[in-house]
Amino acid sequence: MSKETILVTGAGGQLGTKVKEAFEQNGTFNMVYTDVDDLDITMRPQVDAMLERHKPQIVINCSAYTAVDNAEKERDSALKTNQKGSLVLAEKCKKHSAFLIHISTDYVFDGEGFMPYEETHPTRPVNFYGQTKVLGEEAILQNYNEAVIIRTAWLYSEFGKNFVTTMLRLGAEREQLGVIDDQVGTPTYAGDLADAILAFAKNYVTSNSFKRGIYHFTNEGACSWYDFALKIQQLANNRVQINPIPTTDYPTPAKRPHYSILNKRKIKDQLQIEIPHWEESLIKCIELISARQ
Ligand SMILES: NC(=O)c1ccc[n+]([C@@H]2O[C@H](COP(=O)([O-])OP(=O)(O)OC[C@H]3O[C@@H](n4cnc5c(N)ncnc54)[C@H](OP(=O)(O)O)[C@@H]3O)[C@@H](O)[C@H]2O)c1
Numbered sequence: 001m002s003k004e005t006i007l008v009t010g011a012g013g014q015l016g017t018k019v020k021e022a023f024e025q026n027g028t029f030n031m032v033y034t035d036v037d038d039l040d041i042t043m044r045p046q047v048d049a050m051l052e053r054h055k056p057q058i059v060i061n062c063s064a065y066t067a068v069d070n071a072e073k074e075r076d077s078a079l080k081t082n083q084k085g086s087l088v089l090a091e092k093c094k095k096h097s098a099f100l101i102h103i104s105t106d107y108v109f110d111g112e113g114f115m116p117y118e119e120t121h122p123t124r125p126v127n128f129y130g131q132t133k134v135l136g137e138e139a140i141l142q143n144y145n146e147a148v149i150i151r152t153a154w155l156y157s158e159f160g161k162n163f164v165t166t167m168l169r170l171g172a173e174r175e176q177l178g179v180i181d182d183q184v185g186t187p188t189y190a191g192d193l194a195d196a197i198l199a200f201a202k203n204y205v206t207s208n209s210f211k212r213g214i215y216h217f218t219n220e221g222a223c224s225w226y227d228f229a230l231k232i233q234q235l236a237n238n239r240v241q242i243n244p245i246p247t248t249d250y251p252t253p254a255k256r257p258h259y260s261i262l263n264k265r266k267i268k269d270q271l272q273i274e275i276p277h278w279e280e281s282l283i284k285c286i287e288l289i290s291a292r293q
Contacts, residue, residue: 010063041085086136106153111257127254171238181226181244185260189281216262
Protein backbone atom coordinates (compact mmCIF):
# COMPACT_ATOMS: atom_id res chain seq x y z
CA MET A 1 0.00 0.00 0.00
CA SER A 2 1.41 3.40 -0.94
CA LYS A 3 2.12 5.89 1.82
CA GLU A 4 0.29 9.21 2.06
CA THR A 5 2.45 12.18 1.08
CA ILE A 6 3.04 15.17 3.35
CA LEU A 7 4.73 18.36 2.16
CA VAL A 8 6.45 20.57 4.75
CA THR A 9 7.23 24.24 4.12
CA GLY A 10 9.96 26.10 6.05
CA ALA A 11 11.51 22.73 6.86
CA GLY A 12 14.91 24.28 7.63
CA GLY A 13 13.56 26.42 10.47
CA GLN A 14 13.31 25.56 14.15
CA LEU A 15 9.91 23.83 14.07
CA GLY A 16 10.52 22.41 10.59
CA THR A 17 13.65 20.66 11.85
CA LYS A 18 11.76 19.02 14.74
CA VAL A 19 8.84 18.12 12.43
CA LYS A 20 11.31 16.39 10.14
CA GLU A 21 12.77 14.43 13.07
CA ALA A 22 9.34 13.38 14.39
CA PHE A 23 7.98 12.29 11.00
CA GLU A 24 11.18 10.47 9.99
CA GLN A 25 11.13 8.56 13.27
CA ASN A 26 7.47 7.69 12.75
CA GLY A 27 8.02 6.51 9.17
CA THR A 28 4.32 6.33 8.25
CA PHE A 29 4.37 9.00 5.55
CA ASN A 30 6.16 9.83 2.35
CA MET A 31 7.72 13.18 3.21
CA VAL A 32 8.65 16.15 1.01
CA TYR A 33 10.64 18.86 2.81
CA THR A 34 10.93 22.34 1.32
CA ASP A 35 12.29 25.70 2.41
CA VAL A 36 12.20 29.20 1.00
CA ASP A 37 14.91 28.51 -1.62
CA ASP A 38 12.85 25.84 -3.38
CA LEU A 39 9.36 26.80 -2.23
CA ASP A 40 8.55 30.41 -1.39
CA ILE A 41 5.00 30.26 -0.03
CA THR A 42 4.22 33.74 -1.37
CA MET A 43 4.78 32.64 -5.00
CA ARG A 44 1.52 31.28 -6.45
CA PRO A 45 3.00 29.50 -9.51
CA GLN A 46 5.72 27.84 -7.39
CA VAL A 47 3.26 26.57 -4.79
CA ASP A 48 0.89 25.39 -7.52
CA ALA A 49 3.65 23.50 -9.36
CA MET A 50 4.97 21.91 -6.15
CA LEU A 51 1.53 20.63 -5.12
CA GLU A 52 0.82 19.44 -8.67
CA ARG A 53 4.12 17.54 -8.71
CA HIS A 54 3.93 15.87 -5.29
CA LYS A 55 0.14 15.68 -4.81
CA PRO A 56 0.36 15.73 -0.99
CA GLN A 57 -2.61 14.73 1.15
CA ILE A 58 -1.35 17.13 3.84
CA VAL A 59 0.68 20.35 3.81
CA ILE A 60 2.36 21.41 7.06
CA ASN A 61 3.24 25.10 7.04
CA CYS A 62 6.29 25.63 9.27
CA SER A 63 7.35 28.72 7.33
CA ALA A 64 6.77 32.26 8.55
CA TYR A 65 8.37 35.63 9.03
CA THR A 66 9.31 35.27 12.73
CA ALA A 67 11.57 38.23 13.57
CA VAL A 68 9.15 39.91 16.00
CA ASP A 69 11.13 43.13 16.58
CA ASN A 70 12.30 43.54 12.97
CA ALA A 71 8.68 43.19 11.82
CA GLU A 72 7.96 46.65 13.24
CA LYS A 73 10.22 48.09 10.49
CA GLU A 74 10.16 45.38 7.80
CA ARG A 75 6.38 45.58 7.55
CA ASP A 76 6.08 44.59 3.89
CA SER A 77 8.19 41.45 4.29
CA ALA A 78 6.38 40.33 7.44
CA LEU A 79 2.98 40.94 5.88
CA LYS A 80 3.94 39.25 2.62
CA THR A 81 5.06 35.98 4.21
CA ASN A 82 2.54 35.79 7.05
CA GLN A 83 -0.58 37.06 5.28
CA LYS A 84 -0.08 36.52 1.55
CA GLY A 85 1.85 33.27 2.09
CA SER A 86 -0.99 31.88 4.22
CA LEU A 87 -3.54 32.95 1.60
CA VAL A 88 -1.59 31.33 -1.24
CA LEU A 89 -1.27 28.08 0.73
CA ALA A 90 -5.00 28.07 1.52
CA GLU A 91 -5.92 28.68 -2.15
CA LYS A 92 -3.52 26.08 -3.51
CA CYS A 93 -4.33 23.45 -0.87
CA LYS A 94 -7.99 23.91 -1.78
CA LYS A 95 -7.22 23.54 -5.50
CA HIS A 96 -5.16 20.38 -4.93
CA SER A 97 -7.34 18.95 -2.09
CA ALA A 98 -4.53 18.91 0.46
CA PHE A 99 -5.32 19.30 4.15
CA LEU A 100 -3.49 22.32 5.60
CA ILE A 101 -1.83 22.41 9.04
CA HIS A 102 -0.77 25.99 9.80
CA ILE A 103 1.05 27.44 12.82
CA SER A 104 0.16 30.68 14.59
CA THR A 105 1.03 32.40 17.84
CA ASP A 106 -0.05 33.59 21.29
CA TYR A 107 0.87 37.08 20.04
CA VAL A 108 -2.58 37.28 18.43
CA PHE A 109 -3.82 38.21 21.95
CA ASP A 110 -3.26 41.47 23.83
CA GLY A 111 -2.06 39.75 27.02
CA GLU A 112 -4.51 41.67 29.17
CA GLY A 113 -6.23 38.41 30.22
CA PHE A 114 -5.86 36.53 33.48
CA MET A 115 -7.37 33.14 32.52
CA PRO A 116 -5.80 30.80 29.93
CA TYR A 117 -6.95 32.00 26.49
CA GLU A 118 -9.45 29.79 24.68
CA GLU A 119 -9.44 29.52 20.90
CA THR A 120 -12.59 31.66 20.65
CA HIS A 121 -11.18 34.60 22.62
CA PRO A 122 -11.15 37.79 20.48
CA THR A 123 -7.76 38.58 18.97
CA ARG A 124 -6.11 41.96 19.58
CA PRO A 125 -2.39 41.87 18.80
CA VAL A 126 -0.09 44.42 20.44
CA ASN A 127 2.65 44.29 17.80
CA PHE A 128 2.91 44.18 14.00
CA TYR A 129 4.10 40.56 13.85
CA GLY A 130 0.96 39.58 15.81
CA GLN A 131 -1.17 41.56 13.35
CA THR A 132 0.35 39.72 10.39
CA LYS A 133 -0.30 36.36 12.09
CA VAL A 134 -3.97 37.29 12.71
CA LEU A 135 -4.29 38.26 9.03
CA GLY A 136 -2.72 34.91 8.08
CA GLU A 137 -5.22 33.04 10.24
CA GLU A 138 -8.10 34.99 8.65
CA ALA A 139 -6.79 34.33 5.13
CA ILE A 140 -6.97 30.60 5.83
CA LEU A 141 -10.27 30.54 7.75
CA GLN A 142 -12.03 32.63 5.08
CA ASN A 143 -10.78 30.59 2.13
CA TYR A 144 -10.45 26.95 3.09
CA ASN A 145 -12.29 24.77 5.60
CA GLU A 146 -9.97 21.77 5.40
CA ALA A 147 -7.38 23.25 7.71
CA VAL A 148 -6.26 23.52 11.31
CA ILE A 149 -4.38 26.46 12.76
CA ILE A 150 -2.26 25.64 15.82
CA ARG A 151 -1.37 28.63 17.97
CA THR A 152 1.73 28.08 20.06
CA ALA A 153 4.00 30.20 22.27
CA TRP A 154 7.57 30.66 23.54
CA LEU A 155 8.92 28.04 21.12
CA TYR A 156 12.41 26.64 21.65
CA SER A 157 14.52 23.67 20.63
CA GLU A 158 18.14 22.60 20.54
CA PHE A 159 18.43 24.23 17.06
CA GLY A 160 18.94 27.85 16.05
CA LYS A 161 18.54 31.02 18.06
CA ASN A 162 15.85 30.88 20.72
CA PHE A 163 15.52 31.76 24.41
CA VAL A 164 17.13 28.52 25.62
CA THR A 165 20.15 28.63 23.31
CA THR A 166 20.60 32.37 24.00
CA MET A 167 20.40 31.86 27.79
CA LEU A 168 22.90 29.00 27.62
CA ARG A 169 25.34 31.19 25.71
CA LEU A 170 24.91 34.21 28.00
CA GLY A 171 24.96 32.03 31.13
CA ALA A 172 28.39 30.75 30.18
CA GLU A 173 29.70 34.26 29.29
CA ARG A 174 28.30 36.52 32.02
CA GLU A 175 28.25 36.74 35.80
CA GLN A 176 24.83 38.42 36.02
CA LEU A 177 21.79 38.66 33.76
CA GLY A 178 18.57 40.66 34.06
CA VAL A 179 15.51 38.73 32.85
CA ILE A 180 11.89 39.95 32.63
CA ASP A 181 9.64 38.68 35.41
CA ASP A 182 6.34 40.42 34.58
CA GLN A 183 5.48 38.49 31.40
CA VAL A 184 4.04 35.02 31.93
CA GLY A 185 3.46 32.22 29.45
CA THR A 186 4.44 28.64 28.75
CA PRO A 187 7.71 27.56 27.16
CA THR A 188 7.00 25.09 24.36
CA TYR A 189 9.48 22.52 23.13
CA ALA A 190 9.30 22.36 19.33
CA GLY A 191 9.65 18.55 19.55
CA ASP A 192 6.38 18.35 21.51
CA LEU A 193 4.61 20.59 19.01
CA ALA A 194 5.97 18.37 16.20
CA ASP A 195 4.44 15.36 18.00
CA ALA A 196 1.07 17.14 18.18
CA ILE A 197 1.30 17.89 14.43
CA LEU A 198 2.07 14.20 13.85
CA ALA A 199 -1.02 13.29 15.91
CA PHE A 200 -3.15 15.50 13.61
CA ALA A 201 -1.64 13.85 10.52
CA LYS A 202 -2.21 10.32 11.84
CA ASN A 203 -5.78 11.12 12.86
CA TYR A 204 -6.43 12.71 9.44
CA VAL A 205 -5.46 9.57 7.51
CA THR A 206 -7.21 7.15 9.91
CA SER A 207 -10.36 8.22 11.75
CA ASN A 208 -10.33 11.83 10.50
CA SER A 209 -12.37 12.73 13.57
CA PHE A 210 -11.08 16.11 14.72
CA LYS A 211 -12.83 19.45 14.30
CA ARG A 212 -11.41 21.92 11.79
CA GLY A 213 -10.35 25.43 12.86
CA ILE A 214 -8.13 26.89 15.56
CA TYR A 215 -6.29 24.97 18.30
CA HIS A 216 -3.97 26.00 21.12
CA PHE A 217 -0.84 24.02 21.92
CA THR A 218 1.94 24.75 24.43
CA ASN A 219 3.59 22.60 27.06
CA GLU A 220 1.76 22.31 30.40
CA GLY A 221 2.37 24.74 33.26
CA ALA A 222 3.27 28.41 33.26
CA CYS A 223 6.14 30.67 34.31
CA SER A 224 7.77 34.03 33.71
CA TRP A 225 10.82 34.52 31.47
CA TYR A 226 12.77 34.93 34.74
CA ASP A 227 11.58 31.50 36.04
CA PHE A 228 12.40 29.99 32.65
CA ALA A 229 15.92 31.50 32.67
CA LEU A 230 16.57 30.31 36.24
CA LYS A 231 15.58 26.75 35.33
CA ILE A 232 17.77 26.77 32.20
CA GLN A 233 20.85 27.93 34.12
CA GLN A 234 20.17 25.46 36.93
CA LEU A 235 19.89 22.54 34.50
CA ALA A 236 23.05 23.63 32.69
CA ASN A 237 24.95 24.03 36.00
CA ASN A 238 25.77 27.65 35.16
CA ARG A 239 26.57 29.87 38.14
CA VAL A 240 25.36 33.10 36.52
CA GLN A 241 23.17 35.23 38.79
CA ILE A 242 19.72 35.89 37.29
CA ASN A 243 18.06 39.13 38.40
CA PRO A 244 14.33 39.73 37.88
CA ILE A 245 13.57 42.94 35.96
CA PRO A 246 10.33 44.59 34.79
CA THR A 247 9.48 44.85 31.08
CA THR A 248 10.07 48.61 31.36
CA ASP A 249 13.78 47.92 32.01
CA TYR A 250 14.13 45.95 28.75
CA PRO A 251 12.56 48.06 25.99
CA THR A 252 12.12 46.35 22.61
CA PRO A 253 10.81 47.71 19.29
CA ALA A 254 7.81 45.35 19.48
CA LYS A 255 5.57 45.35 22.55
CA ARG A 256 4.97 41.91 24.13
CA PRO A 257 1.80 40.63 25.83
CA HIS A 258 2.09 40.33 29.62
CA TYR A 259 -0.08 37.24 29.84
CA SER A 260 0.27 34.51 27.20
CA ILE A 261 -1.10 31.33 28.74
CA LEU A 262 -3.18 29.25 26.32
CA ASN A 263 -5.98 26.83 27.21
CA LYS A 264 -5.24 23.43 25.61
CA ARG A 265 -8.41 21.54 26.45
CA LYS A 266 -9.59 21.38 22.82
CA ILE A 267 -6.46 19.75 21.36
CA LYS A 268 -6.24 17.28 24.26
CA ASP A 269 -9.91 16.29 23.84
CA GLN A 270 -9.87 16.08 20.05
CA LEU A 271 -6.60 14.16 19.65
CA GLN A 272 -6.61 12.31 22.97
CA ILE A 273 -3.04 13.40 23.66
CA GLU A 274 -1.17 14.13 26.86
CA ILE A 275 1.15 17.13 26.90
CA PRO A 276 4.40 17.18 28.90
CA HIS A 277 5.04 19.86 31.52
CA TRP A 278 7.45 22.56 30.33
CA GLU A 279 10.11 21.63 32.90
CA GLU A 280 10.11 17.98 31.79
CA SER A 281 10.63 18.96 28.15
CA LEU A 282 13.27 21.54 29.02
CA ILE A 283 15.30 18.82 30.78
CA LYS A 284 15.06 16.70 27.61
CA CYS A 285 16.17 19.57 25.37
CA ILE A 286 19.13 20.56 27.56
CA GLU A 287 20.25 16.93 27.74
CA LEU A 288 20.20 16.80 23.94
CA ILE A 289 22.21 20.02 23.72
CA SER A 290 24.77 18.73 26.27
CA ALA A 291 25.08 15.41 24.45
CA ARG A 292 26.06 17.25 21.24
CA GLN A 293 28.85 19.29 22.89
N1 LIG B 1 9.64 31.03 17.64
C1 LIG B 1 8.66 31.27 18.51
O1 LIG B 1 8.89 31.59 19.70
C2 LIG B 1 7.23 31.12 18.08
C3 LIG B 1 6.22 31.40 19.02
C4 LIG B 1 4.89 31.25 18.62
C5 LIG B 1 4.59 30.87 17.31
N2 LIG B 1 5.59 30.63 16.43
C6 LIG B 1 5.24 30.22 15.07
O2 LIG B 1 5.78 28.92 14.87
C7 LIG B 1 6.07 28.74 13.47
C8 LIG B 1 7.48 28.19 13.31
O3 LIG B 1 8.39 29.12 13.89
P1 LIG B 1 9.96 28.82 13.95
O4 LIG B 1 10.44 29.28 15.28
O5 LIG B 1 10.24 27.43 13.49
O6 LIG B 1 10.47 29.86 12.84
P2 LIG B 1 11.86 29.89 12.04
O7 LIG B 1 12.90 29.10 12.75
O8 LIG B 1 12.10 31.34 11.76
O9 LIG B 1 11.53 29.12 10.69
C9 LIG B 1 10.77 29.68 9.67
C10 LIG B 1 11.23 29.09 8.36
O10 LIG B 1 10.42 29.66 7.32
C11 LIG B 1 11.28 30.06 6.26
N3 LIG B 1 10.62 31.10 5.46
C12 LIG B 1 10.60 32.43 5.67
N4 LIG B 1 9.90 33.03 4.68
C13 LIG B 1 9.47 32.04 3.85
C14 LIG B 1 8.73 32.02 2.65
N5 LIG B 1 8.25 33.15 2.08
N6 LIG B 1 8.47 30.83 2.05
C15 LIG B 1 8.95 29.68 2.59
N7 LIG B 1 9.67 29.64 3.72
C16 LIG B 1 9.94 30.81 4.35
C17 LIG B 1 12.51 30.54 6.97
O11 LIG B 1 13.60 30.64 6.09
P3 LIG B 1 14.75 31.76 6.40
O12 LIG B 1 15.31 31.41 7.76
O13 LIG B 1 15.71 31.59 5.27
O14 LIG B 1 14.03 33.07 6.42
C18 LIG B 1 12.69 29.44 8.02
O15 LIG B 1 13.32 28.31 7.48
C19 LIG B 1 5.82 30.08 12.81
O16 LIG B 1 4.54 30.08 12.23
C20 LIG B 1 5.84 31.06 13.97
O17 LIG B 1 5.06 32.22 13.69
C21 LIG B 1 6.90 30.75 16.79
